[in-house]
Amino acid sequence: MARYIFITGGVVSSLGKGLASAALGALLQARGYTVRLRKLDPYLNVDPGTMSPFEHGEVFVTDDGAETDLDLGHYERFTGVAARRTDSVSSGRIYSNVLEKERRGDYLGKTIQVIPHVTNEIKDFLSVGADEVDFQLCEIGGTVGDIEGLPFFEAIRQFAQERPRGQCIFMHLTLLPYVAASGELKTKPTQHSVKELRSIGIAPDVLVCRSEHPIPEKEREKIGLFCNVRKESVIAAYDLKSIYEAPLAYHREGLDQAVLDAFGIAPAPKPNLARWHDVNERLTHAEGEVRVAIVGKYVQLEDAYKSIKEALTHGGMANKVRVKVEWVDSEVFDREDPAPYLEGYHAILVPGGFGERGTEGKIKTAQFARERGIPYLGICLGMQMAVIEAARNVAGFKTAGSEEFDHEAGKRRFEPVVYHLKEWIQGNHVVERTVADDKGGTMRLGAYTAALTEGSKVAEVYGASRIEERHRHRYEVDIKYREALEGKGLCFSGMSPDGRLPEIVEWKDHPWFIGVQFHPELKSKPFAPHPLFADFIRAAVETSRLV
Known part of the structure; x- marks a missing residue:
């Protein structure tokens, strides 16, 4: 039977509950335990799939096709445990289930x-998979006191009460603000946050205090006294240069030991942190730097491309270089020549997105990378824009475009090289979709197999003939243009097993130009960089030597 760790937050949002949860999961693994991490979000959306990236940041997709909170990406990157549909739930999903049962x-x-x-x-959601691992870490979104979060706090209170003593503990993350005028760290916000938590029947066993300054021993004692927590269980969480320092930083502060002490586990197994020492060695002893431009439409919020940024970092670690990511708004190129903006970068990445805004700029970006011989990685929409660019400027389809951008029925502006995907095979059955379907949960979601062309660049990169990657899209490159495009050098080097859906394209006569319909960034980890990102950065390193 799993032991449960419930992670809550107070004072302000965005303190790093997801990162703390992921780091704790990694530390428990280092001590030989098995873990699974879960996220409970109080918002009323059924899932984040229909939210704007500006509202919620990245949507993380699991192998089994769930659209989830980006914190699940942290969980996977730090623990290597593949997230599942049952690892994420929202108030919207909970209420939807209750109302379906009532009907x-x-x-x-x-x-x-x-x-x-x-x-x-x-509580039923929390009980799923209770016999599978040693520890279940459950993060509650939002902050204590939020009205929409009250059912979740009440549920975890009841859940802990119903379990045998010592099977559940509570970890609470708060802020210790520093007031420069008085030169003091202020503990009152933490005290009030714990008071709010205790008022709904939950007493924290471990306090993680986010601070920009060291916490004096006197202040730790004060927090422990007023919050009824052992002094050794008051853990400092300082700002770090890299999120991958978090496991080692939390271990130095004693977080994993405090958690095991709260469970009464003694003697505790000694941790093996070699993996994280190696990760940080690669981060801090880079042998060079490459500049990568991410040309996207949501660049005002970096969390919209969180997994991509981290995967680029992993690719840099694989090549012992530091990757300097710079954000470029593709909408600017709708009106202007990209050359003055993109010259000097060692590689260019065009990520996914929805809607027409900024897409002409992405097409110009693909053209710039193709003509200048700059390494290019197009992901999802980034692949589709690269295909449209090839169709227009190389294969002669001057009005090539996407069905996604023809908004008015009967008034087609584009020849639809990219079309709305209406049917595909998932497992042993055929999935059918129409344009009129609901938006939520109706895309091609989750892991699908692709067959790679022998002798292609991607087959060399993966070192395999078949791969499995995660998808999230509802538009697809039309296979009927394959012959015309391949005749001009754009190779369709990855296809669905039935040969109907293009998964990967690459230019044969280009140093490194690959577009993928899936999202490889979702499977990259600091200790296991994704092969596409590792080779993309390798190509960027070679380009940097030529500049």
């Missing part, structure tokens, strides 16, 4: 209430 009559005519029906649904 079916499952509650036998009872009045449906937050307690016990909603809280029971949350």
Whole structure:
């Protein structure tokens, strides 16, 4: 039976609960335990799939096709444990399940209430997979006191109460602000946050205090006294140069030991942190630097491309170089020549996105990279724009475009080289979609197999003839243009097993130009960089030597 660690937050949002959870999971693994991490989000969206990237940041996709919070990306990157659909739930999903049961009559005519029906649904979610691992780490989104989060706090209170003593603990993350005028760290916000938590029946066992300055021993004692927590369980969380320092930093502060002490586990197994020492060695002893431009449409919020940025870092680690990522707004190139903006970069990456805004700029970016021989990685929409660029400027389809951008029925502006995907094979059955379908959860989602062309660049990069990667899209390159494009040198080097859906394209006469319909960044880890990103940065290193 798994032990449960519930991670909550207070004072302000964005303190790093997801990172703390991921780092703790990595530390427990280092001591020989198995872990699974979960996220409970209080928002009423069923999942983040229909949210704007400016609202929520990146949508992380699991192998089984769930659209989840970006914190699940942290969980995977730090622990290597593939997330599942059952590792993420929102208030919207919980209420939807409860209402479906009510409509079916499952509650036998009872009045449906937050307690016990909603809280029971949350507890059922928490119980899934309880026998699979040693520790389940469950992060509650938002901050204590948020009205929408109250059912989750009540549910975890009940859950801990119903389990045997010592099977559940609570870890609370707060802020220790520094007031420069008085030169002091202020503990009152933490005290009030813990008071709020205790008022709903939850007493924290471990306090993680985010601070820009060292926490004096006197202040630790004060926090422990007023928050009813052992002094040794008051853990400092300082700002770090890299998120991958977090496991070692938290270990130095004693987080993993405090958690094991709270469970009464003694003697605790000694940790093997060699993996994280190696990761940090590669980060801090880089032998050079390459500049990579990410040309996208959501660059005002870096979290929109969180996994891509981290995968580039991993690619740099694989090549012992530092990757300097710079953000370029593709919408600017709708009106201007990209050359003055992109000259001097060693590689260019064009990520995914939705809608027409900024796409002409992405097409010009693909053209610039193709003509200048600069390493180019196009992901999802970035691949589609590269194909449209080839169709227009090389194969002679001057009006090539995407069906996504023809908004008015019967008034086609583009020849649809990219079309709305209406049918595909998933496992042993055929999935069908129409343009009129709901937006949420109707894309081609999750892991799919691709067959690679023998002798192609991607086959060399992967060292395999078949791969499995995660998808999130509803538009696809039309296979009927394959012959015309391949005749001009754009090789369709990866296809779905049935040969109907293009998965990868590459220019044969280019140093490194690859477009992929899937999202390889979702499977990259600091201790296991994704092969596409590792080779992309290798090519960028070679380019940097030529500049």
